[in-house]
Amino acid sequence: MTASRYDLVTVGGGLGASALARAMAERGAKVLVIEQERRFRDRVRGEYVCPWGVAEARELGILEILCRACASELPWADLGFGPRNLVETTPQQLPGLSFSHPEMQETLLAAAEAAGAEVRRGVTVQGIEPGEQPVVLAAADGRSERIFARLIVAADGRGSQTRKWAGFILKKNIQPFLFAGVLLTGVAARRDMAVFIFNSDLGSVAAAIPQNGGRSRAYLGHPTTAAYRLQGPEKLGLFFAETAKVAPMFGEFYAKAASIGPLASFDGGDFWVNHPYRNGVALIGDAAATSDPSFGQGMSLTLRDARVLRDALLAGTDWDVAGHRYAEQHDVYFQNSHTATLWFRQVFQEQSPEAALRRQKALPLIAEDLTRVPDHIFSGPEMPLDDSVRSRFFGEA
Ligand SMILES: Cc1cc2nc3c(=O)[nH]c(=O)nc-3n(C[C@H](O)[C@H](O)[C@H](O)COP(=O)(O)OP(=O)(O)OC[C@H]3O[C@@H](n4cnc5c(N)ncnc54)[C@H](O)[C@@H]3O)c2cc1C
Numbered sequence: 001m002t003a004s005r006y007d008l009v010t011v012g013g014g015l016g017a018s019a020l021a022r023a024m025a026e027r028g029a030k031v032l033v034i035e036q037e038r039r040f041r042d043r044v045r046g047e048y049v050c051p052w053g054v055a056e057a058r059e060l061g062i063l064e065i066l067c068r069a070c071a072s073e074l075p076w077a078d079l080g081f082g083p084r085n086l087v088e089t090t091p092q093q094l095p096g097l098s099f100s101h102p103e104m105q106e107t108l109l110a111a112a113e114a115a116g117a118e119v120r121r122g123v124t125v126q127g128i129e130p131g132e133q134p135v136v137l138a139a140a141d142g143r144s145e146r147i148f149a150r151l152i153v154a155a156d157g158r159g160s161q162t163r164k165w166a167g168f169i170l171k172k173n174i175q176p177f178l179f180a181g182v183l184l185t186g187v188a189a190r191r192d193m194a195v196f197i198f199n200s201d202l203g204s205v206a207a208a209i210p211q212n213g214g215r216s217r218a219y220l221g222h223p224t225t226a227a228y229r230l231q232g233p234e235k236l237g238l239f240f241a242e243t244a245k246v247a248p249m250f251g252e253f254y255a256k257a258a259s260i261g262p263l264a265s266f267d268g269g270d271f272w273v274n275h276p277y278r279n280g281v282a283l284i285g286d287a288a289a290t291s292d293p294s295f296g297q298g299m300s301l302t303l304r305d306a307r308v309l310r311d312a313l314l315a316g317t318d319w320d321v322a323g324h325r326y327a328e329q330h331d332v333y334f335q336n337s338h339t340a341t342l343w344f345r346q347v348f349q350e351q352s353p354e355a356a357l358r359r360q361k362a363l364p365l366i367a368e369d370l371t372r373v374p375d376h377i378f379s380g381p382e383m384p385l386d387d388s389v390r391s392r393f394f395g396e397a
Helices: 015-025 051-059 063-069 101-114 161-165 233-246 248-253 298-314 319-348 353-368 387-393
Strands: 002-011 031-035 072-074 076-078 083-085 096-098 118-121 124-129 135-140 143-154 171-185 193-199 204-210 215-223 264-272 281-283
Touching: 002 015, 015 031, 015 101, 015 298, 031 101, 031 143, 051 063, 051 096, 051 298, 063 096, 063 101, 072 204, 101 118, 124 161, 143 161, 143 319, 161 281, 171 233, 171 319, 193 233, 193 248, 204 233, 204 248, 215 233, 215 248, 233 248, 264 319, 281 319, 298 319, 319 353, 319 387
Parallel strands: 002 031, 002 143, 031 118, 076 193, 143 281
Antiparallel strands: 072 096, 076 083, 124 135, 135 143, 171 215, 171 264, 193 204, 204 215
């Protein structure tokens, strides 16, 4: 058993960890990133960053790096109300961004390393000891190590073990929906626009998001009452057939498409901890809050976490105080995002007699005036979220 000491150790080397590690290392912190995977592969994860998340990437100094290496700007988006220019209509005046998730992970880990962070791949964290002198227990090739950190950052994703080891309580808002995705080539759709269409009658949502290299991610969210789970190559034909039912345009998009990655399906709903800092351990990204993939907020929230924690750590010398400051802010922006996406689900997707009545009131008014739809998904959790916003959206005002 050997021992070493760092300012900051991240458990995981995904988007959240690498963005924070790079930002802290370039300001002189001694940073270690521990990532269990030696090579990233397609796990069917996010590739579309909304304009408010793009603004966070710019703040973190990684937007240019991503655009140079692997990302494409998507100025247009269609939520079923027709093409919308995001640069002209969001407060950030920025486009959406799309990339292959594994290529983004490789790019940002390399950027963290170039900024001075130490990156260890093929190393698994097997436990932590929270406290005034937090310790990470890591293992690779039959050797284990105790690593001392001023702060442990748990960035180990939706199944975070670190969250459990540190004693956080996971809150759950499970939704009766599944969300399936697959990577395609040969999709006949605009390359500068992300398309997300809800079909309220079916309770479904479909999305097509172009990536560079002629690739596109296709998603289908549907109620758990459907008699299938879209998982594995033999379900691809069913995936295409069910997606075309959401809107005929998807049938045209995928007429000549072929899959180039796994088809996988995930549970809907939000999972989070309140106040994601305690005892020398901060949770960021999906470890702090796994947001429902149907609404594409996860990476924007993850980038927000990295930026807010960075700013708190750089603001003073007491990192315990900084951890609590970060956690207080996290509670506010995550809960706003959570509320806004729940409203979306209640108006556009929920399957119940009450939801049908709700839609009878809301949808005709929305068709007349699109400004009734809150814009948190594209414009961020700071958008107004009071009763008047809700009543306009639900057609009660
Ligand atoms: C189907 C689906 C579609 C999505 N689509 C979108 C989208 O379009 N837009 C969007 O914004 N978000 C989307 N998301 C959410 C997005 O993928 C996540 O929010 C984001 O990847 C979270 O990043 P992270 O760094 O917190 O975690 P991860 O990307 O999960 O990274 C965690 C890392 O930690 C490593 N790790 C785990 N345990 C250990 C350990 N013990 N030791 C060492 N390493 C460890 C893992 O190998 C992994 O690399 C989607 C999610 C799903 C499931």
